[in-house]
Amino acid sequence: MSEEREPKKKPMLKRMDNVLIVVDDLEATKAFFTELGLEFEGEATVEGPQVGQLIGLEDVRATMAMMRTPDGQGIELDKFHTPDAVRFGPVNTPVNAFGIRRLMFAVEGIDALVSHMLGHGAELIGEMEYGDSYRLAYLRGPEGIIVGLAEALG
Template sequence: MSLLRMDNVGVVVEDLEAAVAFFLELGMELEGKGQVEGRWVDSVIGLDDVRVDVAMVRTPDGHNKLELSRFRNPSAISTGPSGPANALGVRRLMFAVDDIEDTLARLRTHGAELIGELTRLDGWLMCYLRGPEGIIVALTEQTS
């Protein structure tokens, strides 16, 4: 047995439209939207009477996807405010971009906030920012 691929990363959000707009502004492409409900999803995720709005976005090369989900039932629960970079669990999503400063400017119009500084190291520019729902996004740009 061997791993074939990673299909997507799931992110639960409260404001699905804002999250989709943020990732589209980043440069991802909308693959589709829909609603998920029924006994089959209840049995897969271990909750009862599930109703979820879902949007799938993908990178332009088609290799990586995010499944953005808004739970209508049961309601999403908060595990507290977004923690620092050393908190346990999934901490960030990283994307390579061709113009990091332009990308930052565009994402700021969607509420993104720089966490630290835009930093240069060995031919790379890199930064962390907090996007919708506290999602931490890392951006990199190769400069040499």
């Protein structure tokens, strides 16, 4: 009698849980994302050998703040106390630099939101209409973080 083997289940992604952004000014960055419309979920200090082993650093101590988009996606903001964070390039690195360069959000009322964010220290990089489909705006916030806003037209 031969044993029937169950086919191996293919590993699969279930969802994106969060994106990590390492920052120096945690308070300004939390305020920026709160003004943008994200919800502050909480803050904690993480440290110790297990954390260091996980992320490949020694003597780790960091403050992490979790932010949530209205649809439940997470943005984790980390301020490293030890070891010091390392900055690659200038704060205002252009959007064509290697690495993750912007976060894009679908919005309603793009003009009002851009105006609101400019009043809270954001810098307008540029805006345009993408055919008949979208109005787009790119903003730069604290730490040089680039945020894209997209409003569907029609």
